[in-house]
Amino acid sequence: MGVIEDFSRKFKGVTFPYPTMVAGGIVKTADHAQRLIAADTMFEWGSFTTDESLGNGGRDYFAAYNGHELDFTLNSIGLTNPGMKYAEQHGPELCLRARDSGLTFWINVSGQSVFDTVALIKRAIAAGFEIITVNGSCPNKADKANQGRAMPILCYDTDATSELFETLETEVGPTKAIILWKISAGMPQPTLEHNIRLVAKSSVMNGIVTCNTVPNGFDLLPDGKPAIQTDNGIIRGGVGGPAIFPIVLGHVHSSATILKDASKIVIGTGGVNSADRIRTMKRTGAFLTQMNSAFREAGEDPTFIRDDILRHLAEEV
Ligand SMILES: Cc1cc2nc3c(=O)[nH]c(=O)nc-3n(C[C@H](O)[C@H](O)[C@H](O)COP(=O)(O)O)c2cc1C
Numbered sequence: 001m002g003v004i005e006d007f008s009r010k011f012k013g014v015t016f017p018y019p020t021m022v023a024g025g026i027v028k029t030a031d032h033a034q035r036l037i038a039a040d041t042m043f044e045w046g047s048f049t050t051d052e053s054l055g056n057g058g059r060d061y062f063a064a065y066n067g068h069e070l071d072f073t074l075n076s077i078g079l080t081n082p083g084m085k086y087a088e089q090h091g092p093e094l095c096l097r098a099r100d101s102g103l104t105f106w107i108n109v110s111g112q113s114v115f116d117t118v119a120l121i122k123r124a125i126a127a128g129f130e131i132i133t134v135n136g137s138c139p140n141k142a143d144k145a146n147q148g149r150a151m152p153i154l155c156y157d158t159d160a161t162s163e164l165f166e167t168l169e170t171e172v173g174p175t176k177a178i179i180l181w182k183i184s185a186g187m188p189q190p191t192l193e194h195n196i197r198l199v200a201k202s203s204v205m206n207g208i209v210t211c212n213t214v215p216n217g218f219d220l221l222p223d224g225k226p227a228i229q230t231d232n233g234i235i236r237g238g239v240g241g242p243a244i245f246p247i248v249l250g251h252v253h254s255s256a257t258i259l260k261d262a263s264k265i266v267i268g269t270g271g272v273n274s275a276d277r278i279r280t281m282k283r284t285g286a287f288l289t290q291m292n293s294a295f296r297e298a299g300e301d302p303t304f305i306r307d308d309i310l311r312h313l314a315e316e317v
Contacts, residue, residue, distance in 0.1 A: 007019045007310075007313070007314075009287065009288070011178065011206070011207075011265055011287065012178050012206060014104050014130055014131065014178060015102075015104070016042075016104065016287075016288055017042070017102055017103065018042055018305070018310060019278055019282065019288060019289060019310070019313065020272065020278050020288070020289040020290065020291060020305060020309060020310070021041070021042035021043055021044070021106075021288070021289075021290050021291075021305070022036065022041065022042070022043035022044065022290065022291065022292065022295050022305065023044060023269050023290035023291055023292040023295075024044040024046055024047050024108035024133060024135060024182070024290075024292070025044075025046075025047060025075075025108075025292055026043070026292060026295065026296060026300060027043045027044070027045055027046075028045070028046060028047075028048075028080070028081065028082055029082065030090040030093075030094060033045050033090075033094050034094070034097065035302050036302050037094070037097050037098050037101050037103060038101075038302070039302030039303055039306065040101060040102075040103070040306055041302050041303075041305050041306060042103050042104070042106070043106070044106045044107070044108040044133055044290070045087070045091075045094070045105070045106060045107050045108065046087065046107050046108035046109060046110070046133075047081070047108040047109060047110035047135050048081065048082070048083060048084045048086070048087045048107065048108070048109050048110065048120070049081045049083060049084070049109075049110050049111075049112070050083065050084050050111070050112070050116055050119065050120060051081075051083050051084075052081060052082055052083035052085075052086070053080065053081045053083070054080055055080045055081070056076065056077070056230040056231055056232045056234060057230055057231030057232070058229045058230040058231050059227070059228060059229045059230070060075060060076040060077070060228060060230050060234070060237070061073065061074070061075045061076075061228075061237075061296075062074045062075075062219065062227040062228055062237070063241070063293070063296075063297055064219060064227070064241075069242070070241055070242055070273065070293065070294065070297050071241065071242060071243055072217070072239050072240065072241040072242065072243035072244065072293075073213075073239070073240045073241040073292075073293040073296070073297075074217050074218075074219060074227055074228055074236075074237035074238065074239060074240075075213065075228075075237045075238055075240065076228050076230055076234045076236070076237040076238070077138075077238075084109070084120060084123055084124075087107060087124075087127065088123065088127045091105070091107065091127050091128070091129060092127065092128055095128060095129065095130065104130050104131055105129065105130055105131070106129070106130070106131040106132075106133065107124050107127075107129040107131070107132055107133070108132075108133040108135055108182070109121065109123075109124055109132065109133070109134060109135065110135040110138045111134075111135075111138065111154075112138060112139070112140070112141040112142070113140055113141055113142030114140070114142065114154075114160055114163050114164045114167060115142065116142075117134060117136075117154070117164060118164065118167050118168060118171060118172070120134075121134055121168070121172060121179065121204075122171070122172065124177075125172070125175055125177050125179075129177060130177060130178065131177065131178045131179075131180070132177055132178070132179045132180070133180045133182050133209050134179065134180065134181055134182060134205075135182045135212065136153075136154045136155035136161065136164075136181055136182055136183050136184075136195070136212075137153055137154070137155060137182060137183065137184040137211075137212035137213070137215075137238075138153065138154055139151035139152070139153055139154070140152055140153070140154045140157050140160050153184055153215060155181075155182075155183040155184055155187065155191075155195055156184065156187060156191055158191060158194045161194065161195060161198060162194075162198065165198045165201075165202055165204075165205070168202065168204040168205070169202070169203060169204065172204050173203060173204065174203045174204065175204070178206045178207070179204055179205050179206055180205065180206060180207045180208060180209050180265075180267060181195065181198075181199050181205045181207075181208050181209070182208070182209035182210075182211070182212055182269075183195050183208065183209070183210055183211055183212065183251070184211055184212045184213065184214065184215055184238075185210070185211035185212065185213060185214045185239075185244050185247050185248050185251060185270050186211075186214035186215070186244075186247050187251070189254070192251060192254055193254065193258065195208070196208060196254060196255050196258045196259065197258060199255075199259065199262075199264060200258055200259055200262040200264065205264070206264055206265065207259070207264045207265035207266060207267065207287070208255045208259065208264070208265075208266055208267070209267040209269055209290070210248065210251040210252055210255050210266065210267070210268065210269065210270070211244075211247075211248050211251050211269055211270045212238065212269070212270075213237075213238025213239050213240040213244070213270075214238060214239040214240075214244055214247065215236075215238055215239075216236045216237075216238075217236060217237055217238065217239035218235070218236050218237075240270060240271075240292060240293045241271060241273075241293035241294070241297075242271045242273055242293075242294075243271065244270045244271045245270065245271025245272070245277060246271075247270070248268065248269065248270030248271055249268075249280065249281070249284050252266055252268045252281060252284045252285055252286050253284050253285060255285070256284065256285020256286070257285070260285075265287035265288070266285055266286050266287055267286060267287060267288050267289070267290060268281035268282075268284070268285075268286030268288070268289045268290070269289065269290040269291070269292070271293075272289045272290065272291040272294065273291065273293075273294035274309065274312070275309055275310075275312035275313035277289075278309070278313055279313070291305075291309075
């Protein structure tokens, strides 16, 4: 792993040993986390929601291929979630193990409203997590004006996002932890800039993770049935994977431009599947990159990032 250490970077006193890692949504149990720590692979643990949930059943993930090449993925937040209590129970031990291996331990939390999100952030700080991604790409279920209609995703809801950031200033303030705001890909530019400017001004958020999936994608299987079919009737899912890369790069570019003078970082997530794309992300302004779909489609093999991606990156520099 000697050459790979050349990529290490520091932010707020924390060392990031590698230029890429596993994005939120795959590693949710303590066992899975330990397997990745043992393989020297960095990852976001979670997302964790406040309550445990069993997921929405059925086919809630779909990967579309163009020949042998992964084209895009669809997913509908359908995975089982162990809940925040589980994260608080197992997190401290995992943090120690990760630190012993030279890795930083990183949690991802997903709230269902402004209030719920603030509570999760406070719990993650109290549990001692060094890095906390706050997933702003979840529906704001407390939005009374929209009850009965499609619920706005929190980061699209500019009033709710402003309220969240204001509440964090008064109830949380600056902390030792690195706290990052994760937004959806494909936002209209004014909404995107609203989110980035909130991060720029915030004394709580230290950067932005851009992006989560593009909401509401759809595909059909060869038999004409929707590619996403769940027990609760959801047939559309967030689009991730290589197809969203240019959209994500646009968000990374906007984020890096606005956050340039604010001493904040940009994490480039979405469509990353090769050393070349990591390099492009970094040139566009990403401090670090993450991947979900490519890792998942590689069979979640803990050595995939280390052996298939980082070694190529080291060789090609
Ligand atoms: C199956 C699946 C589950 C996901 N779950 C989460 C999650 O729990 N929390 C989160 O912040 N993002 C989640 N994401 C979004 C990914 O972390 C990532 O932001 C997105 O898929 C774009 O990256 P990619 O193109 O490498 O897949 C999920 C994505 C997929 C495909």
